[in-house]
Amino acid sequence: MSPPLVRELVEYDVARQHGPIFIPQHMHHFCQMDLILGGRMVLLSPQERIVLKRGDGLLIPPLCRHGFEIAEHVHHAGFKFQLHPRYTALPGGRPRVVRMSNQILALARTIRRGPNPARPLAIHEILSLVTLCLVHLLQESSGPTPAPQAADYPELWNLLGEVIASPHAGWTVRQLAQRCSLSEGHFTKLFIRTFNQTPRQFLLESRIRDAADRLNRDGQSIKSIAHASGYATVHSFTRAFKRALGIAPAAYVKSQGRM
Numbered sequence: 001m002s003p004p005l006v007r008e009l010v011e012y013d014v015a016r017q018h019g020p021i022f023i024p025q026h027m028h029h030f031c032q033m034d035l036i037l038g039g040r041m042v043l044l045s046p047q048e049r050i051v052l053k054r055g056d057g058l059l060i061p062p063l064c065r066h067g068f069e070i071a072e073h074v075h076h077a078g079f080k081f082q083l084h085p086r087y088t089a090l091p092g093g094r095p096r097v098v099r100m101s102n103q104i105l106a107l108a109r110t111i112r113r114g115p116n117p118a119r120p121l122a123i124h125e126i127l128s129l130v131t132l133c134l135v136h137l138l139q140e141s142s143g144p145t146p147a148p149q150a151a152d153y154p155e156l157w158n159l160l161g162e163v164i165a166s167p168h169a170g171w172t173v174r175q176l177a178q179r180c181s182l183s184e185g186h187f188t189k190l191f192i193r194t195f196n197q198t199p200r201q202f203l204l205e206s207r208i209r210d211a212a213d214r215l216n217r218d219g220q221s222i223k224s225i226a227h228a229s230g231y232a233t234v235h236s237f238t239r240a241f242k243r244a245l246g247i248a249p250a251a252y253v254k255s256q257g258r259m
Contacts, residue, residue, distance in 0.1 A: 025046070026067065034077070096137060172203075
């Protein structure tokens with residue numbers, strides 16, 4: 001039997017946002033797919049700026065730096081999931097955008113509305129929709145996703161997944177380089193060439209992204225999360241948060257609350 005197309009679904013979300021709002025560039029260790037059901041948003045990456053409008057489908061591969069700019073009302077369905085390696089593009093590739101079929105867009109709306117819009121979605125509904133979207137997107141995409149030079153170091157992908165899963169484990173650049181059997185200097189050059197940031201920036205951003213997720217998910221105060229993240233004061237945490245994500249923690253919480 002063939003392995004499943006979608007191995008794990010991490011999150012499903014429908015957002016309605018009145019802008020403007022800016023989601024700074026970041027990356028994660030899973031695939032992300034968005035369906036634009038209404039309105040417009042802009043995808044930002046180190047290589048390009050793409051306007052996404054109603055009917056567009058977007059696939060972001062693992063470890064691909066991206067952000068969003070939302071300047072008007074937008075309605076989108078977002079999926080975060082892991083693929084079996086036989087189906088996924090190499091991590092660090094570029095985003096793919098295609099026009100989705102009207103049938104898929106209608107299915108996304110129907111599933112979300114249902115008899116009770118507030119009900120949690122059944123796993124079979126989510127997996128059916130994400131699989132249909134993914135198959136359509138991959139069929140319509142033209143050409144392979146360009147692979148980064150770091151694709152010659154597959155152990156790097158697993159390592160960065162460990163960092164993202166445990167961002168407060170006291171990682172150092174030397175440890176990361178040693179795990180990849182590279183010198184610290186060679187590893188740093190490879191990392192910058194692939195991800196357009198230094199390993200130290202990645203380690204800081206991983207800790208801050210984890211803090212941002214907890215702010216959005218757990219309902220804890222900024223002060224408690226600052227201390228849990230290893231910062232002595234809210235001021236030092238706020239400064240690091242804004243330097244990494246381009247927005248202060250309080251403003252981030254407010255923006256997420258509107259979604």
